[in-house]
Amino acid sequence: MLNFSHPLPRIQLMVDVVIFTVRNSQLEVLLVRRQKEPFAGSYALPGGYLQEGELAEQAAIRILRDKAGVTNVYVEQLYTFDGLQRDPRGRMVSVAHFALVPEGKVLAAEGGELVPASNLLKLAFDHQDIIEYAVQRLRSKLEYTNVVYSLLPTKFTYSELQRVYEAILSRPLDKRNFQKKFNSLALIEPTSEKTSGGQHRPALLYKFKNNQREELKKFF
Amino acid sequence: MLNFSHPLPRIQLMVDVVIFTVRNSQLEVLLVRRQKEPFAGSYALPGGYLQEGELAEQAAIRILRDKAGVTNVYVEQLYTFDGLQRDPRGRMVSVAHFALVPEGKVLAAEGGELVPASNLLKLAFDHQDIIEYAVQRLRSKLEYTNVVYSLLPTKFTYSELQRVYEAILSRPLDKRNFQKKFNSLALIEPTSEKTSGGQHRPALLYKFKNNQREELKKFF
DNA sequence: GCAAAAGTGTTACGAATACACCCATGC
DNA sequence: GCATGGGTGTATTCGTAACACTTTTGC
Numbered sequence: 001m002l003n004f005s006h007p008l009p010r011i012q013l014m015v016d017v018v019i020f021t022v023r024n025s026q027l028e029v030l031l032v033r034r035q036k037e038p039f040a041g042s043y044a045l046p047g048g049y050l051q052e053g054e055l056a057e058q059a060a061i062r063i064l065r066d067k068a069g070v071t072n073v074y075v076e077q078l079y080t081f082d083g084l085q086r087d088p089r090g091r092m093v094s095v096a097h098f099a100l101v102p103e104g105k106v107l108a109a110e111g112g113e114l115v116p117a118s119n120l121l122k123l124a125f126d127h128q129d130i131i132e133y134a135v136q137r138l139r140s141k142l143e144y145t146n147v148v149y150s151l152l153p154t155k156f157t158y159s160e161l162q163r164v165y166e167a168i169l170s171r172p173l174d175k176r177n178f179q180k181k182f183n184s185l186a187l188i189e190p191t192s193e194k195t196s197g198g199q200h201r202p203a204l205l206y207k208f209k210n211n212q213r214e215e216l217k218k219f220f
Numbered sequence: 221m222l223n224f225s226h227p228l229p230r231i232q233l234m235v236d237v238v239i240f241t242v243r244n245s246q247l248e249v250l251l252v253r254r255q256k257e258p259f260a261g262s263y264a265l266p267g268g269y270l271q272e273g274e275l276a277e278q279a280a281i282r283i284l285r286d287k288a289g290v291t292n293v294y295v296e297q298l299y300t301f302d303g304l305q306r307d308p309r310g311r312m313v314s315v316a317h318f319a320l321v322p323e324g325k326v327l328a329a330e331g332g333e334l335v336p337a338s339n340l341l342k343l344a345f346d347h348q349d350i351i352e353y354a355v356q357r358l359r360s361k362l363e364y365t366n367v368v369y370s371l372l373p374t375k376f377t378y379s380e381l382q383r384v385y386e387a388i389l390s391r392p393l394d395k396r397n398f399q400k401k402f403n404s405l406a407l408i409e410p411t412s413e414k415t416s417g418g419q420h421r422p423a424l425l426y427k428f429k430n431n432q433r434e435e436l437k438k439f440f
Numbered sequence: 441g442c443a444a445a446a447g448t449g450t451t452a453c454g455a456a457t458a459c460a461c462c463c464a465t466g467c
Numbered sequence: 468g469c470a471t472g473g474g475t476g477t478a479t480t481c482g483t484a485a486c487a488c489t490t491t492t493g494c
Contacts, residue, residue, distance in 0.1 A: 009271060009273070009274075011231075011233050011270065013231050013313060050229060050231065051229060055302055055303070056300065056302050077299065077300065080315050082276050082315070095300050095302070157473085159473075174457075174459085175473090176458095176474090176475070179475085181455090184455095196465090197465095197466085198466080198472070199466040199467065199470070199472085200464070200465055200466080200470080200472040201465055201471085201472065201473045202465070202473080203473055204473085377445095377446085378446085379445070394484075394486080395447085396447090396448070396485095396486085397483075397484065397485085400483095401483085418444075418445070418446095418492075419443070419444055419493040419494065420444040420445035420491070420493075421444085421445060421446045421491035421492050422446080423445075423446055423447090424446085424447090
């Protein structure tokens with residue numbers, strides 16, 4: 001059916017997924033330790049080949065399910081990495097994605113591990129670049145969307161929300177200004193529940209009005 | 221060398237390029253009229269297959285040269301479009317790029333035509349989606365980078381600069397506020413030259429200090 | 441002189457920032 | 468009672484937006 005004047009290059013299409021969560025006030029990424037060459041023993045992003053008739057985003061969702069036990073979270077295409085030398089086995093083009101998962105929902109499969117995004121050294125392939133790019137994108141996304149909903153449980157306190165922002169932006173935010181701005185956006189609403197059990201005053205629990213992605217005018 | 225448990229899908233990797241220019245105060249896109257099926261007679265984006273050992277961005281640059289006669293302009297990867305039905309001939313995955321070209325530098329090859337980005341109807345494949353996505357990206361890019369340098373000649377007047385912004389954002393801007401903001405960014409500097417020949421007061425010509433992409437704090 | 445674009449400041453408003461104290465709970 | 472995080476308001480600064488008239492040229 002196709003008729004080309006030049007022979008077409010042999011290229012493998014694959015997907016890598018940067019799975020983010022915020023835990024212990026830190027932005028963390030799910031990595032897997034490679035068993036086989038190349039880069040045996042190194043950490044790498046979970047990834048896999050596109051299957052017949054499968055969209056890249058569907059492949060990312062499949063990887064999330066199989067390698068992190070997670071479904072129904074925010075997933076977005078990040079960038080396509082196509083460096084000629086990125087995989088010594090041959091020409092691999094990776095359509096990288098990133099996903100946002102609430103703390104505790106990540107059930108890493110055998111060999112998977114959550115690692116602070118600030119601590120990455122000597123990853124396999126070009127996965128360091130991919131993660132750096134993803135962190136950048138996530139930061140700028142925070143500023144004009146509500147995607148943070150996908151990093152939090154259904155009900156959460158204002159402090160938890162603020163800690164997520166602080167972890168991603170890597171800087172402390174003023175509590176009163178944070179609440180003022182977030183209130184003015186009207187994205188969340190209080191529930192009738194409070195936390196209990198801490199050695200301190202109980203906190204009101206909030207929930208997002210919308211669990212769909214929204215674009216905001218301006219933000220942080 | 222590769223050893224897979226599942227047969228890998230047959231996928232063609234290609235590149236489409238959204239080539240933008242601003243002409244007559246309008247944002248325009250270079251389209252080519254298709255000679256062959258599918259979509260014979262429809263307008264489509266210039267594009268082509270990745271060649272052996274060629275990066276997607278290099279392919280985009282090659283297409284810019286061959287189809288628009290343009291070199292040395294701003295090019296950026298946009299998004300990877302991988303819909304299963306986007307090409308009736310088979311599974312084509314397109315790593316779409318966009319490029320910014322100064323007015324008058326586009327020398328469309330045979331069959332190429334600059335078309336206002338607001339006027340697009342019934343394009344081939346999913347090229348309508350690609351262009352809409354590119355326009356969105358370009359708008360948001362204007363707000364926090366200086367990429368506009370790549371849409372202007374080396375020397376230009378403040379009015380020309382403003383018209384580029386207005387064309388892309390599709391809204392009029394206040395002349396004094398525009399100059400004030402742009403001056404505060406210190407991206408451009410006056411030359412010693414002025415325009416001549418118009419039936420009006422001559423305008424100072426400016427140039428960009430830097431023809432490298434820069435990130436800005438905030439902008440429009 | 442008239443048409444056409446160039447050039448130039450001030451005021452008002454709203455958003456962002458900086459900042460400190462009392463409250464409710466568990467132990 | 469003390470340690471811990473929860474909860475709340477005001478004043479200042481800065482950036483954004485609104486707004487109109489004079490200048491220089493070609494014809």
